[in-house]
Amino acid sequence: MSASPSPLAPARAPSLARLLLQTAQAVQAVRAGRSLTEWLAQCPGELRPGVQALSFTVLRRLGAAQALRRRLAPRNPPPAVDNLLLCALALLWPEDAPAYAPHTVVNQAVAAVRERAAPSSAFVNAVLRRFLREQQALLAELRQDPVALYNHPSWWVDMLRRDWGELAPALLAANNERAPMTLRVNRLGPASEPTAGHDRRADYQARLAAQGLPSQAPPLPLLDQALVLDHPVPVQELPDFASGAASVQDAAAQLAAPLLIGGPGTPWPMLPAGARVLDACAAPGGKTAHLQELAGNRLDLLALDADEKRLQRVRENLARLRLDAQVRAADAGDTAAWWDGRPFDAILLDAPCSASGIVRRHPDVRWLRRDSDIAALARTQARLLDALWLLLKPGGRLVYATCSVFKDEGEHQTDAFLQRHADAKRLELPGCTGHLLPLADNGPSSVPALDGFYYALLHKA
Structure with a gap:
């Protein structure tokens, strides 16, 4: 008989397949018009951080993932399968430091679809492996599609071009970056005590640094309470x-x-x-x-x-x-x-x-x-x-x-x-x-x- 796990042992991280199942549901909800924040509130607590991170990645690449899926599988699969495919294709998107190796994404996506729609597992496996084989040609095609290129709806792209001209591509690219975590240091202090000119921001910045949390202070005078963390x-x-x-x-x-x-x-x-x-x-x-x-x-x-x-x-x-x-x-x-x-x-x-x-x-x-x-x-x-x-x-x-x-x-x-x-x-x-x-x-x-x-x-x- 195997020994039961120690109550002091660290909790085992959820598998990528399990996270993909929840992420696919989140993406399906957004595509149906529901707020991601609202959907994440009902996600199981132990899965929420991983699902949020994956959902952010997929939604930042959703235009490209949808265009890829249409090229690789022109007939619409059932929603559960479609959204799992979109998540996997977004995670397979080439980047400098991918969170998961391509073979891991394919294997875990197939494992996820077996749990949700087993008859479609061979189809999902074939689509993802075809993408890996034909990746360069497919990516070249997507450069002609503004929605796939910028990962925004076409009307959004057009409105930014109208308003900001040559700055539009940079604005679209900025939307796909990770946002910094910025703090506002309470100038009244934790107990709402008068500061008498005391620099609470500098004190708090030092306390953050002592805990291994380096930060930067924006130079604008009106932002004299702001600190930007190097890492959220x-x-x-x-x-x-x-x-x-x-x-x-x-x-x-x-x-x-x-x-x-x-x-x-x-x-x-x-x-x-x-x-x-x-x-x-x-x-x-x-x-x-x-x-x-x-x-x-x-x-x-x-x-x-x-x-x-x-x-x-x-x-x-x-x-x-x-x-x-x-x-x-x-x-x-x-x-x-x-x-x-x-x-x-x-x-x-x-x-x-x-x-x-x-x-x-x-x-x-x-x-x-x-x-x-x-x-x-x-x-x-x-x-x-x-x-x-x-x-x-x-x-x-x-x-x-x-x-x-x-x-x-x-x-x-x-x-x-x-x-x-x-x-x-x-x-x-x-x-x-x-x-x-x-x-x-x-x-x-x-x-x-x-x-x-x-x-x-x-x-x-």
Whole structure:
């Protein structure tokens, strides 16, 4: 009789075949219109990290994988088989340091399909081995197909070409890179104590280094709380994360709060203590918390979001950082349903958008969006801008933000708003307002590239 495993023995890693079965389901869900984040929440916990990593890889190569499958097997196989094939073809895509050897991918894909659709195992084996034999010729063919070449829908490619011309290929390539992990060091400290000029970022950077987690500090003055880790880690490994020493937030997103609060690094005065501020689309709460961190937790801050479930994240973030805000579920554009008639000194509108600037963090976005979504989102953004502008005091400021690189959701949206409102003036801060592109030479810092964002600071005359 074999001995039972020791309870102290390390858990055995799941096989690639098992991970492929779950990854194929995730890819099938995305192709059917479901968010990958939502699907991963139901994935078994012991499989989730591996499935997420594989899903990101497959979705970053999905255009090429679909084109390959059509060439290698013109007749559509059953969905379960098709999505397993797509996953395997994406993992077989040539790269400098592949995670798995080609023979391992083929063998494990065949093992996976035997479990899900055994009669198709010989078919899957034949398709994958044919790809390995004819790889060079097949890859040459794909260079003529924009969807396969860039791994984005054709309408997305066309829109980037229209908006950004010769920068479009670089933007498409950037979307297939891994995003850096960026922290925002809490300037109030874990216990919300006054810092008296103490450099908490430098202290926290030293603590990270002591734990073998080197980081870089972006040089832009408005990013004086940001640290970019050389390598991402689970938040549980960050010093005092649970007690509020830091938050995870991309550097581009960290520009919203200082643009609205004003003061050092900006040409406009800092909002006074007690200023009445609205965060109109607050979930998941990173920018809400940042506003109070910058203001010493002294703003009269209202955080709205239309999704009550997502507001729980806002409350959790505020509680972890020991910050205060009134949190309420409401459609910000339906002001009659929630506004008490008191105007705001400042408003942050981080509007619903295509998320085209954060595709490297959410590789499913490109496959979930449709070209008609952009016009619909632009209408929503315009409705929110017009409604909230009426709630702003004369002399007040509104920051309009989207995590998008499409001009219809940024520059064109703001231009149209200024045409409609004679009392609005756009204030500029080079490197911080306008379109920020996720390219190393287009953001305020070259180490590393920021997420794609758009910011407009609007002053009410």
